[in-house]
Structure formats: structure tokens, C-alpha cells
Amino acid sequence: MTKKRIFYGFLALFVLYLCYLAYIFILSPKTNLQSIYLIPKDAVFIIESEQPVESWEKVSQSEGWHHLKKNDYFSELTENIQRVDTVFNDNHKLFEFFDNRSLFISIHMISPKDYGIFYVLDLKRIAKLQLLKTYLNTLLDDGYVLSKRSYHEHEILEVHDRESKETMYLAFIKNQLVASYTHTLVEASIDQYNEPVLGRNLNFLEINQKVGHEDLFRMYVQYHYFDDYIKQYSDRPSDWVKRVSENFLFSGFYFDLDENSMLTANGYTNISAVNEYYLEALQKSGTSERSIPEIAPNSTALYISYGFDSFAEFYKNFEMVxxxxPEQFESYQKGIAKVEKFLKIDVKENFVSWIGDEIAVLQIQSHISKGKNDVALVLKTNDAEDAKTNLDFVVEQIRKKTPVKFKAVNYKDYEINFLSIKGFFKMLLGGRFDEFDKPYFTQIDDYVIFSDNPNTLKGIIDKVVEEETLGTSETFRDFEQKFDSESTVFVYSNVPLLYDNMYALADAPTKQRMRKNKDFIICFPQVGLQLSPEDDLFESRLVLNYQDVEEVKKAINVPKDIPKSTPKTQNSAAAQITDAVFNLRPIYPTDLNADSFSKKYANGNIWFEVDIKDGLKHGRYEEFYPDGTRKIRGRFRNDEQAGTWRYYNKEGDQVHKKRF
Structure with a gap:
């Protein structure tokens, strides 16, 4: 009888426990809190996944991630993510419990040079089981110490790792578990529970609602803090980062990873109400197919395309926004009117009318201008003859109304001219185009190309003549097929070339960091971003093409060494001196109407001096030793050496000559 009572007693307790579980999981009212309400408001990046374990396993097993883990930054990121797992890793069932539950990971700047990572896991109804909190004690061995403290009426659990001396901070807030190795982030999360900011930001919610949920993971970018994040890597201000932070609000992407580690992200981006006006005008002006790669050199490091139904439509919207x-618009109109009155031209008739459906900015790798970016602005025309007629008219008006006397230069059957209207493109299109102050220009078929450096135009002409353009590059064409054929904004980066351009401009500490991380930068040799208008947003597509870094290095073209005019041994006997002493370096004058071009030694003495015509060597050439003694003398005709050339030793004696 006693055994039966005990049995029925246990049975009753078991039934009561089942009823309790049924109440917890079925009958109890749903008072779930959304994870986003607990993310501190200053998140730079937010990563969200509905299948965190499955998604993380797919990413961590990819070839690209295995390579990136060798880098300190990604190694630390991986370690931070995996350290959250270590508390549970010994219990496989609890580890599996993470899957099918929403996990958010956010990155925050916690100091000017350091960031913290914050985690939010939706426990759903199981959070109501008080056993869950106490169960943590059973997961910890002697290597950990668990302590508790209170913050704004919430309990914070502190799990201290004796070996690493690090502490993970956790808190249960309704149905959510929050965690971080930075205690201020957990405290900020509790503050957000009382007064949520990010979760109520209408601009964020607009993007969040548009991004899908059936994919590998989702990532959001809050551009207001993007500038602060980039500053941890360089103290030098970056103009493009500043513009991105000011012009965009949020982006949201959903990601997919293929078997070749190519990462593809689709999503949406909204723009700030206080933006550079051309962005808002672009959003209202449609799309176009991209054709400027037909003349963009294959040495293009960065290609930024702006497309629209027509430039005239874009310009109308640009004026409207x-x-x-009113103050800005009045200033804009006065600037245009001043130019029109002085030169007696009509901006809409002489410029806007002939521009077609695409303009682009090219940043090009160059062996000419070391330490500077070669930048060009390309305007596609809707009528090549009309463009030439109007530009000729504007140039003639400049010649009549200003003291500028520039004679057009012919280079490989393409005419290079000079548009001496200071700040014209900045005035016409906004600050994004202030790099083109008083540009030279040339026309290649249906494209008019502007650059402040005439040598950039020569380089583009050379590549077109040699048929070495993006349009003829199979690598570029294959990558471009990952995107829609039409777009409003399209950004393509050849990362190894862009790395070289950025390295040339960097200061010494930045160069050191870049050298250290080069393999982890160039392993994504192609990166592309596409924006197309959808309602008041930009539909966005981002593609990062991973490639084995050794294959990338093999594909990089190493510039050939330019022979030096100085022989290896200055004191060689005359018999040892060969014709190689007359192999001279090319010159790149920036004033194509100048009569001569020269360079000096560090001591101020002339290194060499040559007569030029239309930017080409034509006439006498003299080169000197650092002490001023003549070294080489000869003449050029149409950029070719001609007649008898003479070479002298340091005593001034002729020791070699050659007739060309």
C-alpha cells in the first residue's frame, strides 16, 4: 500500500510538471520581446541568422574563411564568436538548442581603436524556465567562476575564465539571452530594454522589413557609425568614407555562399535626407546599361558608374531636389548664370543636351604618377558629332574670353583639349566631382573623357588602341554577369590594383599594416556593388569573388623595369660603354603646350632638359651629372631620337656616340 502511495505521489508530481510545461509552452500568454530592441543603438554592423549553428558551420567550413582566419582581425572575430560557444560546447544537446532560434551579433566601437561584439539569442518560451539559469552552473568546470550582480533591476551573470582572465557577461531579459565580453554593451542593452532606439528607428525598420529571412544570414550596416569604425585602421580622414557616412542611413543584405566561396548579398539601402543631391536625383532617374567598360583600361582599379534613363532627366531631377x-539652389543658379554670362554659352544646350545615359568615374593604376591616383570622368554621348560641335564651341568661347591659350594636341589620332572652367563639374553635378577642377579632355568614339592630368588621357588612349580594356577582359565580363545589365549605381573594384593605389598614398604606419594584411585583402580580387531604385530605396546587390591568393598573385601583371640612362658603373672605361647609355626614361609633361620639359636633382642642378612639341619630345636633349657636367647630348624628332648622340664622362670628355 505504501509503495502504491509513493508511486501515485510521484505520478501526480510528474503530471503536475507536465501541466506546468504545457502551461509554459502552450497556454501562457506570449510576452516575447524582439531581439532588435536589446541591441545597443551605436551598432555599426548587425548580423542576424535564424539557423545560427547551421549557418556558422557553412561559413566556417568554406575555403575563403579558412584563409581569412590566418589574419589577426578575422582570427579574433572567429575566436570571439566561438568563445560564446565554449560555455556550452561540452553539452551537445544544449549547443543544438541554439539552432532554429534567432541569433543577432552586433559590432560596436568601444574606444577609438577597439570594437566589442554583442550577442542576442531568442530563447522563446523556454526562457520562462527558471531551471535554465541554474543549469548554467552544471556547464562550468573548475576553470570558470560564476558570479552575479544587479544592474537596473536586472541580474548580470559574470562567467570568468581563470586561464584567459577574460569575463563573459550574460543577462536574461524576458525571452532573450544577451552576452558580450564587454560589460558596457550588456549594460547598454538593459538600457535599451527600457528605452529602445534602434528597434524603433523608422529608417532601420524600413530596411529590416524589406530583407528576406530564408537564407544563410542577414547583415545590416548603420552608416552613421561607419566612419568611426574605419578610423580604427587609419587616422587619416577618408573622403569616400565620410561621404558614405553622410549620404546613406542603413543597408540590409541577405547573404548566400556558393561552393567557390563567392559571397553574394542582395538587399536594400536608404539615403539620408541630408545627402549630396545627385544621389536623390539618381534615385528618381531610372537605370541604364553599362557600356563605358568599352574604353575603360583593364588597369582600372575602381569603376563607378551612374546610369539613368537620360542625363537630361537626371539633370532636371538634380535641379528639382x-x-x-532654397539657399543652396540660389547659389547653384548664380554659379551657372555667371559662367553662362561670361562665356556666352548655354549649359543645357552646350553640355546637358549631348550627354547620354551613363557617366562614370575611373580610378586607374598608373606607372606615370606614383603617389597619386589617376582619375578620369567619362561621359557617354547620345550623339558623338553633337558633343564634338558643342565642346568645340565652348573651347572657342574660352579662348576668346580668357587669357588661356591652349592649342589642341594630337595623340595617336585623338585630339586632347583643355576645358579651362575652374570647378565646372563640381558646380554642375555637386561635390562628388570636385576632383575635376580644370580638366583636359579627349573624345573616343561615343565617349568624352576628362582628367586634370593629360597623361591619364594618353594612358586611356594607349589602352583603347591596344584593345586592353575592361570590355575586352574575360575576367571582368564574367564577373559583371553576376549583376543586372542595367543599374543606377554600379561600383566595380579590381582589389589588387586598388590596393597598389591606396598603398602609394598611405603614410608609413598604414603601409606597414597594409603589407601585413595584403594577402587577406587581395584574396577577394573582384568586388562589385549595384544599386537600382525601388520606391524610395535602392535595391542593392554586393558580390565578393574569393580566389586563392597565390592564383591572384600569379594573375597580377608586374610592370617591366624601365631601363635607366645611367650606366651601372660610372667610372667604366670607354670600351665598356655600350649603346644602352642612350636608352632614356619616358617623360610625362603635364603642360602639353610647353616648349620644354626638365627635371632637377635634389641639389637643385638640372638632371635633364628636352624641347617638346604638343607634349612630345622634339628638339634638343641634354642630360647632366649631379655636379652640372654634361653627360648626354642629342636631338629628338617627333618623339624619336635622331641624328648623332654623344655620351661624356665626368671629366667632360666624349667617350661614346651613336647615330640614329
Whole structure:
């Protein structure tokens, strides 16, 4: 009888426990809190996954991630993510419990040079089981110490690792588990519970609602803090980062990873109400197919394309959106009117009318201008003859109304001219185009190309003549097929070339960091971003093409060494001196109407001096030793050496000559 009572007693307790579980999981009212309400408001990046374990396993097993883990930054990121697992890793069932539950990971700047990672896991109804909190004690061995403290009426659990001396901070807030190795982030999360900011930001919610949920993971970018994040890597201000932070609000992407470690992200981006007006105008002006790669050199490091139904439509919208700022619009109109009155031209007739459906900015790798970016602005025409007629008219008006006397230069059957209207493109299109102050220009078929450096135009002409353009590059064409054929904004980067351009401009500490991380930068040799208008947003597509870094290095073209005019041994006997002493370096004058071009030694003495015509060597050439003694003398005709050339030793004696 006693055994039966005990049995029925246990049975009753078991039934009561089942009823309790049924109440917890079925009958109890749903008072779930959304994870986003607990993310501190200053998140730079937010990663979200509905299948965190499955998604992380797919990413961590990819070839690209295995390579990136060798880098300190990604190694630390991987370690931080995996350290959250270590508390549970010994219990496989609890580890599996993470899957099918929403996990958010956010990155925050916690100091000017350091960031913290924050985690939010939706426990759903199981969070109501008080056993869950106490169960943590059973997961910890002697290597950990668990302590508790209170913050704003919430309990924070502190799990201290004796070996690493690090502490993970956790808190249960309704149905959510929050965690971080930075205690201020957990405290900020509790503050967000009382007064949520990010979760109620209408601009964020607009993007969040548009991004899908059936994919590998999702990532959001809050551009307001993007500038602060980039500053941890360089103290030098970056103009493009500043513009991105000011012009965009949020982006949201959903990601997919293929078997070749190519990462593809689709999503949406919204723009700030206080933006550079051309962005808002672009959003209202449609799309176009990209054709400028036909003349963009294959040495292009960065290709930024702006497309629209027509430039005339874009320009109308550009003027319209500026009217939201009456003071700015008045200043804009005065600037245009001043130019029109002085030169007696009509901007809409002489410029806007012939521009077609695409303009682009090219940043090009160059062996000419070391330490500077070669930048060009390309305007596709809707009528090549009309463009030439109007530009000729504008140049003639400049010649009549200003003291500038520039004679057009012919280079490989393409005419290079000079548009001496200071700040014209900045005035016409906004600050994004202030790099083109007083540009030279040339026309190649249906494209008019502007650059402040005439040698950039020569380089583009050379590549077109040699048929070495993006349009003829199979690598570029294959990558471009990952995107829609039409777009409003399209950004393509050849990362190894862009790395070289950025390295040339960097300061010494930045160069050191870049050298250290080069293999982890160039392993994504192609990166592309596409924006197309959808309602008041930009539909966005981002593609990162991973490639084995050794294959990338093999594909990089190493520039050939330019022979030096100085023989290896200055004191060689005359019999040892060969014709190689007359192999001279090329010159790149920036004033194509100058009569001569020269360079000097560090001591101020002339290194060499040559007569030029239309930017080409034509006439006498003299080269000197650092002490001023003549070294070489000869003549050029149409950029070719001609007649008898003479070479002298340091005593001034002729020791070699050659007739060309």
C-alpha cells in the first residue's frame, strides 16, 4: 500500500510538471520581446541568422574563411564568436538548442581603436524556465567562476575564465539571452530594454522589413557609425568614407555562399535626407546599361558608374531636389548664370543636351604618377558629332574670353583639349566631382573623357588602341554577369590594383599594416556593388569573388623595369660603354603646350632638359651629372631620337656616340 502511495505521489508530481510545461509552452500568454530592441543603438554592423549553428558551420567550413582566419582581425572575430560557444560546447544537446532560434551579433566601437561584439539569442518560451539559469552552473568546470550582480533591476551573470582572465557577461531579459565580453554593451542593452532606439528607428525598420529571412544570414550596416569604425585602421580622414557616412542611413543584405566561396548579398539601402543631391536625383532617374567598360583600361582599379534613363532627366531631377534647400539652389543658379554670362554659352544646350545615359568615374593604376591616383570622368554621348560641335564651341568661347591659350594636341589620332572652367563639374553635378577642377579632355568614339592630368588621357588612349580594356577582359565580363545589365549605381573594384593605389598614398604606419594584411585583402580580387531604385530605396546587390591568393598573385601583371640612362658603373672605361647609355626614361609633361620639359636633382642642378612639341619630345636633349657636367647630348624628332648622340664622362670628355 505504501509503495502504491509513493508511486501515485510521484505520478501526480510528474503530471503536475507536465501541466506546468504545457502551461509554459502552450497556454501562457506570449510576452516575447524582439531581439532588435536589446541591441545597443551605436551598432555599426548587425548580423542576424535564424539557423545560427547551421549557418556558422557553412561559413566556417568554406575555403575563403579558412584563409581569412590566418589574419589577426578575422582570427579574433572567429575566436570571439566561438568563445560564446565554449560555455556550452561540452553539452551537445544544449549547443543544438541554439539552432532554429534567432541569433543577432552586433559590432560596436568601444574606444577609438577597439570594437566589442554583442550577442542576442531568442530563447522563446523556454526562457520562462527558471531551471535554465541554474543549469548554467552544471556547464562550468573548475576553470570558470560564476558570479552575479544587479544592474537596473536586472541580474548580470559574470562567467570568468581563470586561464584567459577574460569575463563573459550574460543577462536574461524576458525571452532573450544577451552576452558580450564587454560589460558596457550588456549594460547598454538593459538600457535599451527600457528605452529602445534602434528597434524603433523608422529608417532601420524600413530596411529590416524589406530583407528576406530564408537564407544563410542577414547583415545590416548603420552608416552613421561607419566612419568611426574605419578610423580604427587609419587616422587619416577618408573622403569616400565620410561621404558614405553622410549620404546613406542603413543597408540590409541577405547573404548566400556558393561552393567557390563567392559571397553574394542582395538587399536594400536608404539615403539620408541630408545627402549630396545627385544621389536623390539618381534615385528618381531610372537605370541604364553599362557600356563605358568599352574604353575603360583593364588597369582600372575602381569603376563607378551612374546610369539613368537620360542625363537630361537626371539633370532636371538634380535641379528639382536642390530646391528643397532654397539657399543652396540660389547659389547653384548664380554659379551657372555667371559662367553662362561670361562665356556666352548655354549649359543645357552646350553640355546637358549631348550627354547620354551613363557617366562614370575611373580610378586607374598608373606607372606615370606614383603617389597619386589617376582619375578620369567619362561621359557617354547620345550623339558623338553633337558633343564634338558643342565642346568645340565652348573651347572657342574660352579662348576668346580668357587669357588661356591652349592649342589642341594630337595623340595617336585623338585630339586632347583643355576645358579651362575652374570647378565646372563640381558646380554642375555637386561635390562628388570636385576632383575635376580644370580638366583636359579627349573624345573616343561615343565617349568624352576628362582628367586634370593629360597623361591619364594618353594612358586611356594607349589602352583603347591596344584593345586592353575592361570590355575586352574575360575576367571582368564574367564577373559583371553576376549583376543586372542595367543599374543606377554600379561600383566595380579590381582589389589588387586598388590596393597598389591606396598603398602609394598611405603614410608609413598604414603601409606597414597594409603589407601585413595584403594577402587577406587581395584574396577577394573582384568586388562589385549595384544599386537600382525601388520606391524610395535602392535595391542593392554586393558580390565578393574569393580566389586563392597565390592564383591572384600569379594573375597580377608586374610592370617591366624601365631601363635607366645611367650606366651601372660610372667610372667604366670607354670600351665598356655600350649603346644602352642612350636608352632614356619616358617623360610625362603635364603642360602639353610647353616648349620644354626638365627635371632637377635634389641639389637643385638640372638632371635633364628636352624641347617638346604638343607634349612630345622634339628638339634638343641634354642630360647632366649631379655636379652640372654634361653627360648626354642629342636631338629628338617627333618623339624619336635622331641624328648623332654623344655620351661624356665626368671629366667632360666624349667617350661614346651613336647615330640614329
Amino acid at each position: 536642390q530646391q528643397n534647400d
